[in-house]
Amino acid sequence: MYLTISPQKTGSSYLQSVSDFVKYLEKENDNYGLEADEAYFFNQDNDGITSLQVITDIDANTKKLHKHEPKFYSITINPSQRELSALKNHTKDLKAYTRELMKAYAASFHREIEGRAITVKDLKYFAKIEYSRSYKGTDKAVRENQKYIAKIAKLKHHIVKIERNEMAGSVKAKQQAIEQARATAPHKLNGKMIEAGMPKAGAQTHVHIIMSRKDQSNRYSLSPGSKYKASTVELNGKLVKRGFDRDRFYQKAEKQFDKQFNYKRHYVEQYKARKTLLKQPDVYLKQLWQMTPKQRALGFHILREAGIQTKLPSIPVNQAQLAAKIVKQLKKGLTRAMRSGSIEI
Known part of the structure; x- marks a missing residue:
């Protein structure tokens, strides 16, 4: 599972209203004819x-925030297909999980309101479940298909020019070349070349949460973007606690999911393991190689399902050889996942 937390921006500026983001999240209502509870x-x-209530409440909860400060944060819960398979009902289960997750989110603030710890009752948030995802330009399949996509675009442009008598050539030959490019592209879905915007296959249920920067009372700022885990500073003659413990939040999120759905999380799925790979790749690989052959094979299967291609040696090799053969592949494939282990600001 990957959790992301980010302030909503348009370029270098923070959005002053949540309306555009809410409209974006409403897109599935029309596209997929969702039931009332899902929509x-x-x-x-x-x-x-309703979306109107979300916009009204979030936009009104921005007292004393300046234009250069985020008015709200977006939290995204992205379960893997393996995790989704542990759920009996995606809508009901993820809704219940989100509510437990937000308790952990509140508890991860090193803040106090009138002398007491932050609780979920202090948070002003709204969440929506989505059931589909589309390929983006940054996805591996789209990137590796890009030269074929570019070639097809160029051929289509040539066809237009030929039809306008601006260029000599055969439209039929160009169309055949387009079909050949589509056929030879390395990544396809249901026989079609994968491009940006194409819906992804399989279960894709995930949750978007809109989290107000201010608490329910509109008096206190709650920023998960704080660079501090926990610190105390003197402000107007008073000692004030500040900070947000991201590591604690991500780890509690995993533990809550596993407990709530009796999920048996493999080592390679753990947030802690991803951090270990980044900082101590030798420790990460040693952990993998000390597993039973069945568990080790499962770990590499999970990585491949996540789009991370690795070649597992058929026999044990020394640590240096493992590093040369596998670490580079893993780090490259997990770069995107690593970014979800910290707040992108």
């Missing part, structure tokens, strides 16, 4: 929340 937003206590 609406929800929060800790209520279901069936």
Whole structure:
């Protein structure tokens, strides 16, 4: 599972209203004809929340925030297909999980409100479940198909010029060349070349959470973008706690999912393991190689399902050889996943 937390921006500027983001999250309502319970937003206590209420409440909860400060944060819960297979009902289970997750989110703040710790009741948030994803230009399949996509675009441009008598050539030959490019592209889905915007196959259910920067009272700022885990500073003659413990939040999120759905998380799926790969690749590989052959094979299978291509040696090799053969592949493939282990600001 990958959790991302980010302030919503347009280029270098923060959005002053949540309306565009809400409209983006509403796109599935029309495209997929969702049922009422699936189409609406929800929060800790209520279901069936309309997009208008989300926009009104978030936009009004920005007291004393300046233009250069984020008004809200986007939290995304991205379960893997393997994790989704542990759920009995995607909508009900992820809604229940989100509500437990937000308790952990609140507890990860090193802040106090009137002398007490932050709780989920202090948070103003709205969440929406989505059921599909589309390929983006940054996805491996699209990147590796890109030269074929570019070739096809060029051929189509030539066809237009030929039809306008601006260029000599055969339209039929160009069309055949287009079909050949599509056929030879390395990544396809249901026989079609994968391009940006194409819906992904399989279960793709995930959750978007809109989290107000200010608490329910509109008096206190709660920023998960704080560069501090936990610190105390003197402000106006008073000692004030500040900070957000990202590591604690991500680890509690995993533990909650595993407990709630009796999920047996493999080592390679753990947030802690991804951090180990980044900082101590030799320790990561040693952990993999000390597993039973069945568990080790499962680990590499999970990585491949996530789009990370690795070649598993058929026999044990020394640590240096492992590093040369595998670490480079793993690090390259997990770069995107690593970014979800920290707040992107």
